[in-house]
Structure formats: C-alpha cells, structure tokens
Amino acid sequence: MRQSLDTIIIPTSGRGLVEITDRLQERIAASGIVRGLANLFLRHTSASLLVQENADPAVREDLERFFARLVPDGDALFRHQDEGPDDMPAHVRTALTAVSLAVPVEGGALALGTWQGIYVWEHRRQGHRREVMLHVLGER
Template identity: 50%
Template sequence: MSPLWFQTEVTLRPRPRGFHLITREVQEALPELSRLEVGVLHVFVQHTSAALTLNENASPDVRRDFARYFDRAVPDGAAYFEHTLEGPDDMPAHIKAALLGSSLTLPVRAGRLALGTWQGIYLCELRERGGPRQLVLTAQGQGR
C-alpha cells in the first residue's frame, strides 16, 4: 500500500496575547486524519510572532503561568531592543517564538492524534493584537 499525504491551510481567528488550546481546531481542519492507521501530522505556524507548543490541556493555570513566565523573561519595551518600529511587543514576540518554535510533529494512530491524556496543542499568541494566524497542516502515513 502506498503512503497517503494530506495538506491543508487553516486560518485561526484572532486571539489576545496568551497560550490558547487549538487541538480541536487542528483536528477539525484535517478530517483526512481518520484515514490514517499510522502516521504523523506536522503543524506549522506561518508567523514570526506566534508559536506552537504541546502541553497541559486541562488546567488554564498552566497557560496563564506560561504567559507570566515568558512576559517576565522577555519583557516588552526593554531598552536594549533595536527592532521597535512595529511596537514594544514585536521584538519580544520574535524572541519568544524562536524559543518556543514554529512547528510540531505529532503521531497519528488509528485515525486520531496519539496525544497523552493531558496533552493539547497551544497557539502561543505573542503579540497584543497578532491578528488571524495561518497554519499549514501536513499529514502522512499508511491508510486504514
């Protein structure tokens, strides 16, 4: 049996700065995942001021703690930033995105993401008003 490949782009609605669970939106955007017995899903965010990560999906405290940590570690408007034309949150957003990453590769088993019980996909919105965010979803694997 030859491998199957699926790819789509999805535009996520604008969100405020923070860490937002998007697992359901990702799964709904690529219903073809159900056709894979075994494979991988690659999720890529097409922005330099937003990121993706995989973490705790139950407690909103975790998302708030992430935001507090990163906002302290890389503060807006620090005097040492030169790249300031797009606002005091732009350069910090680029640094946070570099630290967090722009993509995730996730296992697919029996037509579903094989995530742990408490794992969820986060969109890390790192600007105050980042606007809509585009994701490229690419799945590959063996069919069911």
C-alpha cells in the same frame, strides 16, 4: 502511503494561548489517514506552536507570566520596534519556542497524552489571523 495538506486559519484575540487540538483532529479525521505523522508549521515570526497541558488554565497563565518576566515589552535592549514595544519581544518569544511540531497519528487521531493539547501561542498584544499548515502523511 497517502498524504494530506491543509491550511488552518486561527484568529487570536491578543497575547495568550489558543487551543487548536479539536480543529486539527477534525482535519486529520477528514484526511482518512489512520496511522502516520502530522507535521504542523506556523507561518509567522511572532507566534508559536506548543504542546502543553490542557486541563488546568493556570498552567497557561503561569507560562505567560514567566515569559513576561523573561522577555518584557519595551525592554531598552531591543532596537527593533517597528510595530510597537511588543514587536521584538514577540520575535524573541518565538525564537525560544517553536513554529513546527511533529505528532504521531494513531487510529485516525493525534496520539497525544491524556492532558496534552496543541496551542497557537500569540506573542503580540493585538489579535492576528495566524496560519497553520497541516501535512499528514501515512496509511489509510
């Protein structure tokens, strides 16, 4: 059994989804692991990881509109606004989604479905530098 641990830096330009599938695939290929499990962990509380459709951008736009309705910026319900009106809504969005994923590795690549991609979902209006830890465990 082999393992590989890597940190991938993902710059975001503000609220929205940034596909990271290709960057993950490159790191998995470089690890030499052909069958196993890729564990991803996002080291932040105002962004999340997501497996989502990567064919039609309207899906990502619809998700963003849905979350804007569900958890609006500046809602009077929230007291925590240390970094502005999008601060607590970003934390709630993260709590409703995920900061970790586990995806099988087969043939040296992520075993994703035809239309699936992996995304960092930035929940803040300003861009940030996000860190994704990638731990791959398996056989060469």
